[in-house]
Amino acid sequence: MKKVAYAVILGAILGALDGFSAAYEFGFGTKVLTLAGLSSIKSLVVGLAVGITAVYVRNKGVIIAVGTILALVFAYLVAAQPDPDTGEKYYAHIMGTGGLVGLIVGYATAKYGEKTGTVGA
Amino acid sequence: MSWISDKKIQRLRQAAEVPDMTGTHYRLLERVAHGGMGVVWLALDEKLDRRVALKVLDVAGEEEARILAKLEHPGIVPVHDTGRLADGRAFYAMKYIEGDRLDRHVSGITGVPERLRIVLRICEAVAFAHARGVMHRDLKPENIMVGPFGEVLVMDWGVAEVAGTPGYMAPESTRDARADVYSLGAIIRFLVDGRQLDRPLRAIVEKATAEDPAARYKDVQALAADIAAYLDGLPVAAHPETWMDSVARFLQRHRLAVILVVAYAVVRLLIHIFFGA
Numbered sequence: 601m602k603k604v605a606y607a608v609i610l611g612a613i614l615g616a617l618d619g620f621s622a623a624y625e626f627g628f629g630t631k632v633l634t635l636a637g638l639s640s641i642k643s644l645v646v647g648l649a650v651g652i653t654a655v656y657v658r659n660k661g662v663i664i665a666v667g668t669i670l671a672l673v674f675a676y677l678v679a680a681q682p683d684p685d686t687g688e689k690y691y692a693h694i695m696g697t698g699g700l701v702g703l704i705v706g707y708a709t710a711k712y713g714e715k716t717g718t719v720g721a
Numbered sequence: 722m723s724w725i726s727d728k729k730i731q732r733l734r735q736a737a738e739v740p741d742m743t744g745t746h747y748r749l750l751e752r753v754a755h756g757g758m759g760v761v762w763l764a765l766d767e768k769l770d771r772r773v774a775l776k777v778l779d780v781a782g783e784e785e786a787r788i789l790a791k792l793e794h795p796g797i798v799p800v801h802d803t804g805r806l807a808d809g810r811a812f813y814a815m816k817y818i819e820g821d822r823l824d825r826h827v828s829g830i831t832g833v834p835e836r837l838r839i840v841l842r843i844c845e846a847v848a849f850a851h852a853r854g855v856m857h858r859d860l861k862p863e864n865i866m867v868g869p870f871g872e873v874l875v876m877d878w879g880v881a882e883v884a885g886t887p888g889y890m891a892p893e894s895t896r897d898a899r900a901d902v903y904s905l906g907a908i909i910r911f912l913v914d915g916r917q918l919d920r921p922l923r924a925i926v927e928k929a930t931a932e933d934p935a936a937r938y939k940d941v942q943a944l945a946a947d948i949a950a951y952l953d954g955l956p957v958a959a960h961p962e963t964w965m966d967s968v969a970r971f972l973q974r975h976r977l978a979v980i981l982v983v984a985y986a987v988v989r990l991l992i993h994i995f996f997g998a
Contacts, residue, residue, distance in 0.1 A: 696988050700988055711978075
């Protein structure tokens with residue numbers, strides 16, 4: 601599988617799972633579905649950036665760093681939006697695991713995804 | 722009465738052993754080794770102005786050169802030329818490899834995986850020869866050369882009828898492909914000697930060097946497949962796994978991925994404890 605597609609799909613899936621894991625805090629409902637959707641889109645974009653980076657960069661550390669930093673930035677942007685019901689902001693909830701998802705996507709893409717454009721021997 | 726010193730006798734003996742290359746376009750430079758059925762010299766091919774390894778056989782036959790000429794493979798030293806000396810002995814010229822013998826080369830390689838990758842390259846060359854009906858019968862670290870660019874070459878294919886080397890030679894008298902499997906197993910044992918081996922690798926060595934030929938790998942490809950599987954962290958045929966072995970191998974193979982997933986779970990739990998709704 602091409603690295604970009606691999607990273608995008610993995611990011612979307614892990615992001616959605618990360619969002620759904622908020623059900624642990626809030627129980628299943630509209631709020632968790634919204635969080636899962638946002639988280640999935642966030643991680644999908646991170647996956648896209650990680651995948652493109654992985655096509656051009658061989659250094660595993662750089663790929664993982666790009667995934668982690670971008671995930672933290674996006675997670676911050678999402679977390680900065682207050683909860684419409686309570687007005688609270690969930691920095692720790694969203695950034696804590698969101699950053700880890702970016703790290704996992706970066707690691708998995710660097711390790712398991714195949715490079716785009718290579719010809720099999 | 723005059724005495725000839727031992728040193729002079731030795732020099733005379735050496736001079737007598739130097740083959741007379743009159744009538745050939747080779748000039749001997751130095752004696753390199755005594756291989757199976759002959760002596761290998763570093764020589765200069767005066768026609769092409771290049772150095773070659775020239776093997777002068779103890780016998781008149783050219784069978785060894787013919788065997789080697791059949792084997793065109795990157796892992797087998799190519800034969801450039803054959804000929805006959807004035808005294809009737811046959812010789813052939815091979816590519817001269819400027820490298821280390823495997824037994825010397827490995828001192829610079831610390832990792833078992835790197836050493837096993839060399840064995841895989843040897844297996845490729847030997848399997849190629851077997852596919853053409855040629856057995857080596859004297860595989861040992863001294864007959865493997867590692868070139869300056871990491872190329873691995875199997876040498877000394879001319880011992881088809883010679884006894885082989887104790888320690889690397891299969892115990893049975895019939896010497897087919899499984900005898901070479903035994904020698905390859907003995908080479909692995911040599912390469913990992915003194916190291917703590919895990920069970921799959923130990924099983925590979927034991928299966929390759931089983932006393933009973935029928936208990937060994939059926940051919941070199943099967944041995945190579947098991948080594949490759951071991952290097953990739955996959956199950957090996959020589960070592961049937963229990964479910965605990967499978968779990969341990971999975972955790973070992975995906976150590977970092979497992980750590981990341983556990984870290985995610987721990988972070989999620991900590992968030993719940995400290996920031997939970």
